[in-house]
Amino acid sequence: MKFTAANPPLLSLSPARKRVSPVAVAGFAALFAIGLLYLYLCLFFALHQREFQYTLGGTRSTPEAAAAAGFTEVTVATEDGERLDGWWRPPPSGGGVVLYLHGTPGTLPDYGWRLAQLQKSGLSILGIDWRGYGGSTGQPTELGLRADARAAFDFVRAAARGSRIAVFGESLGTGPAIALARERPVAGVLLNAPYASVRRLFELRGPPLPYRWLMNDPFDSEALIGDLNVPVLILHGTADPAIPIAEARRLYAAAREPKQIIVIEGAGHGDAWEGGGEGAALEALARWTAPEGAASAGSGDPAVLPDREDRR
Numbered sequence: 001m002k003f004t005a006a007n008p009p010l011l012s013l014s015p016a017r018k019r020v021s022p023v024a025v026a027g028f029a030a031l032f033a034i035g036l037l038y039l040y041l042c043l044f045f046a047l048h049q050r051e052f053q054y055t056l057g058g059t060r061s062t063p064e065a066a067a068a069a070g071f072t073e074v075t076v077a078t079e080d081g082e083r084l085d086g087w088w089r090p091p092p093s094g095g096g097v098v099l100y101l102h103g104t105p106g107t108l109p110d111y112g113w114r115l116a117q118l119q120k121s122g123l124s125i126l127g128i129d130w131r132g133y134g135g136s137t138g139q140p141t142e143l144g145l146r147a148d149a150r151a152a153f154d155f156v157r158a159a160a161r162g163s164r165i166a167v168f169g170e171s172l173g174t175g176p177a178i179a180l181a182r183e184r185p186v187a188g189v190l191l192n193a194p195y196a197s198v199r200r201l202f203e204l205r206g207p208p209l210p211y212r213w214l215m216n217d218p219f220d221s222e223a224l225i226g227d228l229n230v231p232v233l234i235l236h237g238t239a240d241p242a243i244p245i246a247e248a249r250r251l252y253a254a255a256r257e258p259k260q261i262i263v264i265e266g267a268g269h270g271d272a273w274e275g276g277g278e279g280a281a282l283e284a285l286a287r288w289t290a291p292e293g294a295a296s297a298g299s300g301d302p303a304v305l306p307d308r309e310d311r312r
Contacts, residue, residue, distance in 0.1 A: 189233070
C-alpha cells in the first residue's frame, strides 16, 4: 500500500522531537552549580579544617614572664620530637602536681590568672603550650595534642618522682585530658567547659557538611571517658555560647563513678569556675594530689565524689 499526503500511515516510524523547556534547563544548571558549590565547600573545609579548630601563635612564653608569675620556664620534649614551652612549679617532697591543659585561643602568659588561682591554693603545677602555640614547635592535631599531654605527664613523673598527678583541662584541653587519663595513671580529672565531641559541635553550628567523613580531628571524648577508672569532676555553665551544656551532660552520662557535674546557671564559656565551681574544684584537686595516706587522715578517700548533678 502506498502512503501519500492524502493517505498517511497510521503509525510514524520516525522519533518525535521534544523541545526541552528553558525552565528545565535553568533548573538543571542551578542544581549543577549548587552541587559544584557544595563540593567546593567540602574541599575547602577538608583543606582548612584545622584553621577552624586551632588558633596558632599567640603570646610567646619567656623566662621573665614565667618568673613573674611564680614559675620556672621549662622545655618539654615530646615523643615525636617537638619542644613545648612549659611553666613549672615543683612540689615539696612527696607533694602532688596538677597538670594544666589550657584551651584556645591563648598561651600560658594569657592564662596566668588561672595558674595564679591554682598556685595561691598551694597546688604545684605544670602548664604547657600546645604544639604550634606560642613558642612551642610543630602543628596541632588531635594525636599531636595527646602526645603533648603524655609528654607533660612524663616530665612531671620524672621531675617529681612519687608525686600524684591530677589533670585539669579547659575547653580544647578537656579532650587531651580525657585521653591522657586512659594512657597514664592520673589521680583525677577536672574538666571545665568540656565537649563530648568536637565533630558534633561542627554538625550543630556549622554548615551542613559531611563532617563524619571530612574531619581528621573529631575529638570524640564521649567515646573515651567511659574507660576511665579515676574520679571525674565536670564544671559547665548553662549560658555557654561555644559548647552547649548538653555536651557536658553527655560526658557525665558516659563517665563511670566516681563522678560529679557542677552546673552554674547563667555562666558562659569557661566561667563556671568563677561562677561557683572554684571551691569544689580546688578541693578535689587537693584531695586527688595529696600524698598517699594524707587524704585518709584528713578529708577521706580522695576518689570520693557525690554522683549527682549539682546546680548552682
